[in-house]
Amino acid sequence: MAEFIQQLINGLSLGSIYALIALGYTMVYGIIKLINFAHGDIYMIGAYVGYICIKYLNLGFFPALIISMITCSLLGIIIEKIAYKPLRNATRIAALITAIAVSLFLEYTTMFIAGATVRTYPQILGNITFKPMEGVIVNIQQIFIFAVTIVLMTVLQFIVHKTKVGKAMRAVSSDKDAAQLMGINTDKVISYTFAIGSALAGAAGILVGIYYNTINPLMGMLPGLKAFVAAVFGGIGIIPGALIGGITIGVIETMVSGYGSSLYKDAVAFAILILVLLIKPSGLLGKNTREKV
C-alpha cells in the first residue's frame, strides 16, 4: 500500500509536468489546428533559461521561474510570427513540417551554444524530504511541482474564463471566421495563446530540471510527444482535458515502470494514445463532430 501511494505521488508529479506542457499543445491546437511540434523544445529552453538564472545569475527559484516563463512566452510569440504566421493558409502538412523545422532549429541551436552534454541542475531547493506515512517519501521538489502547477492552473482558468482575452480566445477557438467578423483581432489572440502556452512550458522546464537534476538539448522530444498524447487523451482543444490527460499519462507511466518494466514505459503512452484514438478519437472530454455533406 505504501509503495502504491509512493508511486502515485511520483506519478502525480510527472503528470503535473505533462499537464503543464499539454496545455500549450491543446491551446494552440484549439486555435490554429496546428500540432506545434516545437512546443517540447520550448519546454527545454525553459529548463536552460532556469539553469542560467540559478547557476550563473545566482537567482532564487521564483525569480528564475518567472524569468524563464517570460523568456519562453516571448520565444513562443516570435516563433509564431516568423514561422507559423506566413503559413496560416497553407496545407496542414506544410504547417507540420514547419513546426518540425522550428523544433530542430531550437534543439540544435541549443546544442551549438550549450553543447550536447547533459548538465546537472543546481540543487536550489535543497534536500528536504517529508514522511507523511510509513514508507512514503515526499520531497520538497515534488511539493514545489504540485504548488506551482495548482497556482498556474488557477491563473489560467481565471484568464480563460474571466478576462476579455480569455473570452476572445474561446471565441476564436470555437469559430475563427465568425470571431474575426465580430471584430476580434485574431492575430493578437493567437499571439496571446502562444505566449501563455509557452510560459506554462517554460515553468514545466524548470520544474523538470529541479526534479530530475539533469537537462540536455534533446530533452524536449519525448516529453513533448507524451504531452501531446495527454492533450489528445483529454480531448484536444479542451483545457481541463489536458490536465486530466497529463495526470493520467504520468500516473500510468510511473505505475508501469514501478510494477512492470521500465523499458516499456515509453510504449505505454503511445499504446494509450492509439486506444483512445480508436475508441473515442475526440478524447475523453471531446464532442464528436460530423462532416457536413
Added chain:
Amino acid sequence: MKLSKNALISTKSNKKLINFLVIIAVYGIVQLLIFLGILGDYYQVTLAMICINIILAVSLNLVTGFTGQFSLGHAGFMAIGAYTCAIITKRYDSPLAFIIGIFAAAILAAIVGVLVGIPTLRLKGDYLAIATLGLAEIIRILILNFDSFTGGARGLGSIPQYTNWTWLYIFTISTIIVIKNFINSSHGRACISIREDEIASESVGINLTRYKVLAFVIGAFFAGIAGALYSSYFYYIKPGLFDFMKSIDILVIVVLGGMGSLTGSILASILLAIISTYLQSFAELRMIIYAILLLLIMIFRPQGLMGTKEFSLSKIFNKKQAPHENSAS
C-alpha cells in the same frame, strides 16, 4: 492533336526506349566509376543512402502524397524490414538467404502494415499522423525489448554485407516502376480520388478502407525492402536509427519533392543527399542550416519542388513532337 495513330504509337515506344536506355546508361556509368575506383567509398555510401531514401520516399508518397493519408510511421516498417533481413542473413549467410531475407522483410512489413492500417486508417489528418507515429514508436520499443533476437539497444552487428550498387539499383528502379504503374492504373486513380474528396470518392463506389489500407500496405512493403537493403549495406543496425526522426526525414523528402510527384521524391532524395554531403564540413551547424532551409522552403514553396507535376526525360527529348492537345478548345 494532328498526330496519326501510328505516330502516336511510335512516340510511345520511343518514350519507353529512351527511358530504358537512360536507366541502363546510369547503371553502367556508375558501375564503371566504381570499377575504376573513381567513385570512392564516401560517395558510394552517399549513393546507397540516395537509393534507400528514394525507395522510402516514393513508397511514402503513395500513402501521403497520392492517397492523402498522413503517415508519420514509415521508419517503423523500415525497422521491421531491416531486422528481418539482418536476422535471416546472420543465421543463413548466403546470397540466396539475402534475397529471401529481402522478400521476407517486405512481406512481414506488409503484414504489419495491414494490422496497423485497418484500425488506424479510420482516423483522419493529424490524428492519423500521431497514431502512426505512436505505432512506429511501439514497434521500435518492442524491438528494443526483444533483445534475444534483436540485440536490444546495443543493436545488431556484423550483418553479412550483400547489398551493392547492382542490388540497390535494381530495387530502386523496380520500386519506382511498380509504384508508377500502380498510380497510373484504375486502382491508383481510386487512391488519388480519396485524397481529392473522400465523400465523392465513396459515392462513386470506391471502398475507402480497402484502398487506404492497400496504399498503406504497398508503402510498408517497399519500406521493408529499403530497411533490408539498409541493414545489409551498413552491416550494423540499432533501434535508435528508426525513431520518429527517421520517419520525419522521409516525410521531409516527400514534401520537399512535392506530394503527389514521384520524380519530385527522386529529385529531393538526391538534392538532400548533396546538401547533406556539402554540410558535412559545417559539423555542428549542419542541423541548424538544415532546419532553416526547411523553414524557408515551407514558407516560400509549401507545395514542394515539383508540386504534383512529373518530370519526364522523354518529354525533353520529344519536345518538338508534343503539341498541346487542347489548343482548339
Added chain:
Amino acid sequence: MAIITVKDITMIFGGLAALTSVDFSLDRGELVGLIGPNGAGKTTIFNVLTGVYMPTSGTIEYQPNEDSPPRNIIGLKPHAISKIGIARTFQNIRLFKNLTVLDNIRIAIHQNVNYGIPSAFFRLPSFYKEEEEILKKTKEILEIFGLDMKKDELARNLPYGEQRKLEIARALATNPKLLLLDEPAAGMNPHETAALTELINWIWKEFDLSILLIEHDMSLVMKICQRIIVLNYGMVIAEGTPEEIRNDPKVIEAYLGGDTLHA
C-alpha cells in the same frame, strides 16, 4: 413496381429530428421531384439513401428489377450503395477538382474494373485491355455531355455550369438504376437551366433511369417531374402531380405563408 420504398425513416441529430417518419416510394422509370423550403431535410434524405447517414429508425427497400427480391439497404456503406446502382450528385459540387475531366469519369468506372492489383503493378495484358475499355466508355459519356473537348482540363477550371454537368456525367458513369440529383440547376441562369432540363429529360429516357430530383427552380421541377414530393420540417406534407402540388394549400403555406408558387 417500386424501385425504392422509404418506410418510416426517422433521423435524429443530437436530439433534433431532421426527418420524422418519412414514407415515400419511387416507381421504376419514374422521375420524381423532391421539394421543400431550406432546411426541410431534402439533402438528409439523399444522405440516408446513399448510406452517408445511418437513420435512427426505419427501412429502405431497393428493388432494381422485377426478378431480384427487394433488399433493405440501411447499413450499407456509400460505396456498396453505389455498386448496387444508386448514384448521386451533391448540392455543393464535389468533383475531384485537381484531376482532369477524363479522370473524374474514369474513377467512377473503377467499380466495374476487373483487372487485379498485380496486373496494375506489372502491366499485364488485362491492364491494357481494360484500360482501353475504360477510356472508350469515358469518351462516350463525355460526348453525351459535350465535354469531350475538355477531357484534359482540370475539373476546377471548368465553368460552373459544366462542373454541374460533369458531376451528373460522373454519377452516370457508375451505371446507376436510380439517380439522385441534388439541386442540379443551382446557380445556373434561365438559359442554362432550360438546357439542363432538356439534358435530364434526355438521359432519363436514354438510360432507362429512375430519377429523384431535389430542386428549387420550379420551372425545371414542374416541367419534367411526373410526381412531386413536398417536405417541410422533416415530414412529407404533400405528394402528387405538378398540377396538384401547385394548388395544394399546405404547400403554399409551407413555402411563403400564403403566396402562390411561380411556375
